[in-house]
Every structure is written in C-alpha cells, then in structure tokens.
Amino acid sequence: MSTPTPPSAPDGERVRQLAGELWTAVADGDEYTATGIVLRALDDGIDPESVLLDVIAAVQGTVGEEWAANRISVAQEHAATSINERAVTALAQHSAARTPAHRGRITVACVDGEWHALPARLVAEVLKLRGWEVDYLGAPVPSPHLISHLHTTKADAVALSSSIATRLPTAHATITACQSVGVPVLVGGAAFGADGRYAKLLGAQAWARDARSAADRLAEAPLARPQADHRQTDDLPHLADQEYTMVARSADALVRTVFSGLQDARPALLAADETQRERTAEDLAHIVEFLATALYLDEDDLFTHFVTWTARILRARGVPGRALPLALDLLAHELRDFPRASRILRHGLEALTADRATAGTQA
The missing domain is CATH 1.10.490 (Globin-like)
Structure with missing residues (x-):
C-alpha cells in the first residue's frame, strides 16, 4: 500500500484570517463563536489537519505569547486553552468518520506530572486523521498505568509529550519503562529542546518538532524496537x-x-x-x-x-x-x-x- 501524501496547508491568507477570527473569539472567552469558526471552516472544505495545526495550534501559540508578555492573566490563559481544547473536540467529532484506521495502533500520553495536554491532543487527532488507531490517555499519566495499558493493547509505539523541562527525569524513567516492554518511543514538546537534543540524551527512538512532523515520522517507517538489555543508567553516566x-x-x-x-x-x-x-x-x-x-x-x-x-x-x-x-x-x-x-x-x-x-x- 502506498503512503498517501500528507495534506498541505490551505491558502495562507485564508488561514491567517481564520486564525485571527479564532483568536478574537478565544480572547473574548466566546466558546460558541470559537467552535462555530472551526466547524464552518470544515464545512467550507478546509482540511481538518490544517484547521488543527495552522489555526487552533497557532492561536494557542499566541495565547502563550500574550501570557509571557503580561497582556493576559493566568486565568485568561487557562480559559483560552480550555476553549481551544473544546474547538479540537468539535473538530474531532465532525471528522470522526472521515478516515478509517488502517495503519496500526499508537498510544499518545503526557509524561507523569505534565498538565499541558493540548499538544498531545493535537498529535492524537492528527494521527487519527492519518489513519492510525489512537489511544489518547491525556494528562498526566503515571508510568505504571501507561505500562499496564501497553501490555493490554500491544501498541506499535508510544508518543510522549512534555512541555516543562523539569519533567525530563520522569520522562526518562517513562521512556525506559516503555522500552523495557518492547515498545518504541517517539517524544515531542518544548521540554525536549528546540532541536530535540534532550530526546536523544534520554534514549528515545525518535523526536518530532510538532504534530505534523510526528505523523510524518511515524508514516516513514516503523520505529526501531528497543534493545532488550537497555538500562536507564546507560544514558547518563x-x-x-x-x-x-x-x-x-x-x-x-x-x-x-x-x-x-x-x-x-x-x-x-x-x-x-x-x-x-x-x-x-x-x-x-x-x-x-x-x-x-x-x-x-x-x-x-x-x-x-x-x-x-x-x-x-x-x-x-x-x-x-x-x-x-x-x-x-x-x-x-x-x-x-x-x-x-x-x-x-x-x-x-x-x-x-x-x-x-x-x-x-x-x-
């Protein structure tokens, strides 16, 4: 079976317009207008993956920038993130029947102690659109529960997300635990560095900059199976x-x-x-x-x-x-x-x- 070409982003001007409209709704705390913008874009034929990544994810990036610049409060940042999460849910429900699962099974989870779930949710929804069967476990996921889930589902790979660098020691333990049961790990999120340097240090099989590149990497070829005798202490002497x-x-x-x-x-x-x-x-x-x-x-x-x-x-x-x-x-x-x-x-x-x-x- 040939690998289909990933969907390309729609016209840049249209994307910027949608992102601007969504940002206005999110900044106003208007959930209904926000979800309506997303659903209308889908009805107009804009590819769901582009709406997820070029509109919703872009607006979430603006949310973080506005908080850092002290132009919105922590409470406003949380409210905006919640609206974006509901917009993702609306898109997922709208697109649920579009792509039957035919590739394999991926578990998507946040590292234990990581509460920023939206990046992992974006990965999960993009993978679904690309034809994967996805178990999205949300945030946070204690490692023993994740390993128990892997034993039950026989996943082809785990996609782990972490936005906060202080969760990296826990991420290392989780990566090693997944590998110990024979499941390869792809990691992503700001915690692993802009170039993925910490993913390599912690022994992950792969790193992805964002949801689109994660889906591309998983489509290229199966991740290498981990070595059976790998130990956590081998990575950081x-x-x-x-x-x-x-x-x-x-x-x-x-x-x-x-x-x-x-x-x-x-x-x-x-x-x-x-x-x-x-x-x-x-x-x-x-x-x-x-x-x-x-x-x-x-x-x-x-x-x-x-x-x-x-x-x-x-x-x-x-x-x-x-x-x-x-x-x-x-x-x-x-x-x-x-x-x-x-x-x-x-x-x-x-x-x-x-x-x-x-x-x-x-x-």
Whole structure:
C-alpha cells in the first residue's frame, strides 16, 4: 500500500484570517463563536489537519505569547486553552468518520506530572486523521498505568509529550519503562529542546518538532524496537556523582536558605505583601528544580535558558530583577562543594549579565 501524501496547508491568507477570527473569539472567552469558526471552516472544505495545526495550534501559540508578555492573566490563559481544547473536540467529532484506521495502533500520553495536554491532543487527532488507531490517555499519566495499558493493547509505539523541562527525569524513567516492554518511543514538546537534543540524551527512538512532523515520522517507517538489555543508567553516566540526587532531595531546604538570605540582603522583601513573598518562594523553587534538571542532563544551557527567560518575564511584569542574580549567588554558596552545580550556576549568572546588557541596550 502506498503512503498517501500528507495534506498541505490551505491558502495562507485564508488561514491567517481564520486564525485571527479564532483568536478574537478565544480572547473574548466566546466558546460558541470559537467552535462555530472551526466547524464552518470544515464545512467550507478546509482540511481538518490544517484547521488543527495552522489555526487552533497557532492561536494557542499566541495565547502563550500574550501570557509571557503580561497582556493576559493566568486565568485568561487557562480559559483560552480550555476553549481551544473544546474547538479540537468539535473538530474531532465532525471528522470522526472521515478516515478509517488502517495503519496500526499508537498510544499518545503526557509524561507523569505534565498538565499541558493540548499538544498531545493535537498529535492524537492528527494521527487519527492519518489513519492510525489512537489511544489518547491525556494528562498526566503515571508510568505504571501507561505500562499496564501497553501490555493490554500491544501498541506499535508510544508518543510522549512534555512541555516543562523539569519533567525530563520522569520522562526518562517513562521512556525506559516503555522500552523495557518492547515498545518504541517517539517524544515531542518544548521540554525536549528546540532541536530535540534532550530526546536523544534520554534514549528515545525518535523526536518530532510538532504534530505534523510526528505523523510524518511515524508514516516513514516503523520505529526501531528497543534493545532488550537497555538500562536507564546507560544514558547518563554522569549521574554517578550523585549531585542531581542530593540537590533534588534538599530542594526545600535550599529554597528556605536562599529565601532567608534574600531577606537579609534585601530588607524590602520583609515589607512585601504575602502574595509577593509567596511568588518569590515559588520562583526560588523553580530555580532549584531547573538546576536539578540541568544536573540530571548535565546540560548548562537548559538552566541558562530558564533563568534568562525568567528575567524577561519579570521585566514584562514590572518586577525588579536584582534579586535573581543574588539568588543564584546564594545558591552557589550553598552548593560550593558541588562542581557541576557550581559550573551551571556560574554560567547562569553570566547569561543574566549578558541578558541585562541586551535589555539595557534595547530600552
């Protein structure tokens, strides 16, 4: 049987018009108008895959950009995402009878602890449109339940999604667990890096940039079956130094110590309201969590990307960024006997200095 050519995107101007209309409806919190736009596009003959990826997914990207720029609140971001999810459901129901399953069976799931389900849902719906039988398990999925499901269904492959890099240690365990029962794994999502570099580090059989490329990759050829004797520790030998384990286990104590140091160095924090103090503690917890993940992968860039992104988010919200490098200094002092952690934190401070210089030039 020949492989059909994937559907191409419709006329660019029409797509931009639809995406603009959908964004307006989503921004207004108008679920009925949003689903109506999607259904009318399908009735007009626009390919369902293009509506999913060139319209709905594009609007969801705008949602994230607007949140990062502080033009919409967290609540508005959640509401917009929920409307986009309902638009996907409307499309799926409209297109359910179009493509009978004839290729094979794929399980699509989010890594345990990952609550951003929409990217995985887009993959699942595109695969259905391409003729796969899909078991979409949603978010989050504990690894034991996923493995039990694989035993029952005999899936040809697993597609795992993760948007948050701090879930990568869990993703690694999940990938290895799937492989241990003979099921190959394709991964995708922002957590695995823009070029998929972390997918390779964690031993996945394949990586896809987005839902369309995931479907293309699965259509090319079956994923290679995993080696029966593969072990999780084979992928990351640097973990033998135990730095990741010690930092992860002492995360709460590190946050308390650094918070106390910030209060001593910046008395203004003592005068901050309770909400601001809670946000500061949350930011510190994220810093330690990303440091632990960078140690797990031995990837400094993961941490430097996070701290510079955090600095830009704080600037967009009008929050002074002076406390961020100080927090890294305090954390470096606490971890001065950890060579890899010290190196990663030093690179984080260097990246913040460069980012501040760039921001000052652009101001």
